[in-house]
Amino acid sequence: MGKKRVLITGAAGFLGSHLCDRFIKEGYYVIAMDNLITGDLRNIEHLFKREDFEFHHHDVSKFVHVPGKLDYILHFASPASPIDYLKIPIQTLKVGSLGIHNLLGLAKEKEARILIASTSEVYGDPNVSPQSEEYWGNVNPIGPRGVYDEAKRFQEAITMAYHTFHGLETRIVRIFNTYGPRMRLNDGRVLPAFIGQAIRGEDLTVFGDGSQTRSFCYVDDLIEGIYRLLLSDYAQPVNIGNPDEISIKEFGDEIIKLTGTSQKLVTRPLPVDDPKQRRPDITKAKEILGWEPKVSRAEGLKITYEYFKSLPKDVLEKVEHKDFTSYNK
Numbered sequence: 001m002g003k004k005r006v007l008i009t010g011a012a013g014f015l016g017s018h019l020c021d022r023f024i025k026e027g028y029y030v031i032a033m034d035n036l037i038t039g040d041l042r043n044i045e046h047l048f049k050r051e052d053f054e055f056h057h058h059d060v061s062k063f064v065h066v067p068g069k070l071d072y073i074l075h076f077a078s079p080a081s082p083i084d085y086l087k088i089p090i091q092t093l094k095v096g097s098l099g100i101h102n103l104l105g106l107a108k109e110k111e112a113r114i115l116i117a118s119t120s121e122v123y124g125d126p127n128v129s130p131q132s133e134e135y136w137g138n139v140n141p142i143g144p145r146g147v148y149d150e151a152k153r154f155q156e157a158i159t160m161a162y163h164t165f166h167g168l169e170t171r172i173v174r175i176f177n178t179y180g181p182r183m184r185l186n187d188g189r190v191l192p193a194f195i196g197q198a199i200r201g202e203d204l205t206v207f208g209d210g211s212q213t214r215s216f217c218y219v220d221d222l223i224e225g226i227y228r229l230l231l232s233d234y235a236q237p238v239n240i241g242n243p244d245e246i247s248i249k250e251f252g253d254e255i256i257k258l259t260g261t262s263q264k265l266v267t268r269p270l271p272v273d274d275p276k277q278r279r280p281d282i283t284k285a286k287e288i289l290g291w292e293p294k295v296s297r298a299e300g301l302k303i304t305y306e307y308f309k310s311l312p313k314d315v316l317e318k319v320e321h322k323d324f325t326s327y328n329k
Contacts, residue, residue, distance in 0.1 A: 003029040003052060005070050007112075009060050009103065010077035012039030014182045015117070015175075015219070019074060020044055022223050024052060031066060035059035037091060038079050043182050060099040061091070070110040072230060075103050076117045078152075082145065082271065083188030089147040096151025097158075104162045113169035115230045116159050118237060120176040121149045125275045130245075132281035133174065133237050143272055156237060163235055171229050176241025176280045180219030180300065181307035185315070190214065194252055195308050198259035208270030210249030215279045217242035218300035221293040228289040241280035242293040258301055 006023050010016040011032030016039065023030050024047065032044060033056045047053040058064065060077050077099055079085060079092045100116065107114040123131045124139035139149045156172055163170040183189070185196040197204050217240070225240035246254075252265045285291045 003027060004072070005029045005031065005068065006072040006074065007031045007033060007066055007070055007106075008074045008076060009033045009099070010039060010075075010117075011055070012036060012041055012043050013076065013080070014043070014180075014184065015178065015222070016074075016076040017043035017182055018180070018219050018223050019076065019226065020047060020053070022227060024050065026227075028052070028072075030054075031056065031070075033058050033060065033064070034077065037088065038084055038184070038187075040182075040184070059095075060102055061094040062098075062102070064102045064106050066106065066110075070106070070112040073103055073107050073110075073112050073114040074117070074226075074230070075100060075114065075155075078117070079148070080119075081184075081187035081189050083186070085148045086144060092147045093151050096148075096155045100155045100158055104158065104168065107170075108162065108166055108168055113171065113230070114159070115171040115173060115226065116155055118156050118172050118174045119148075119152050120174055120239070120241065120278055120280065121145065121275075122153050122156065122174060123275075124149060126277055129277045130243060130279040130281040131239070133239055133284055160235075170235055171232070172235075172237040173226050173229050174237050174239045174241075174280075175222065176217055176239065177214050177278060178217045178219055178222045178241070180304055182219075183304070185308065185311070190248060190251065191216065191255075191304070192308070194255040195259065195305055198255055198261040198263060199308060201261065201263060203263045203266040204252045204255065206248055206252055206265050206267050207274065208248075209267065210252065210265065211247055212270075212274065212276045213245045213247050213278060214251065215242050215245045216251075216297055216300070217293055218295035218297075218303075221295050225285060225289065225291045228291050229285075232289055234288050238284050238288065239280040239282055240285055240291070241282065242297075243280055243282055244293075244297060245277075245279040246297075254297075254301070258305055
């Protein structure tokens, strides 16, 4: 018996690259695919010389062909930050519709199990907290976040349709805010934005009054949850995230303390449809997967800060200065 073969889309991205590492470590043959629209080859270049790894530069919104057998497919190709959806809204919708359709077809042909990366954004700006998998969400389909939120909601719907109609083995992970090494500094998400600003000696930008909350999960914990879900027998969506909730203002204060910067928090207008609360109910993950996060925020932030500090100076300086007030237009 040869190695089991796994296709990982969005493999040069933040989560995709960590998944490549995990599956290599577990003894799989990894086929990585990315069109590099938001991914970065530097995240996976350490794997290029390996005999159990290959990379395909390809857009999954177009027909996907992979020779040979496939045991698993993990669909992680998608822009995943507000700056990206504003810049490439059509591509965001296409990868969550045409892309998933192509990959479900491939999974059916290869008789492979497919796991799709969904998101806490399917809950929109929630009316309940914490958010359990049974909550249907409060989403604005035509707002600035709609291209991402609805792409992910459609992705879940078509995946479940393939599961019920074709009997395809499918898994759905709803990912909450995750952080760690290989995040992009300029993707508009709060953690890399705060750390990047602190390192460059800029004030930290808080949108609104900073009372909105987020729950941050360290990447190693998330990858463990995804790995367990893939190998489980559970086909319904599962939340994977850290339920330790914190306000953006408090989080900014933590980053100031961690980095030792003398900068302060400054406020800007709150973007349209920005979720006021984000906290996962992880009861299902605990009961079905025996999973819960292990890495504390203090520990995870320290590792992430060291990673950002180690980046070349030109990368740190080359951040696109964007704010989200364009949401309000």
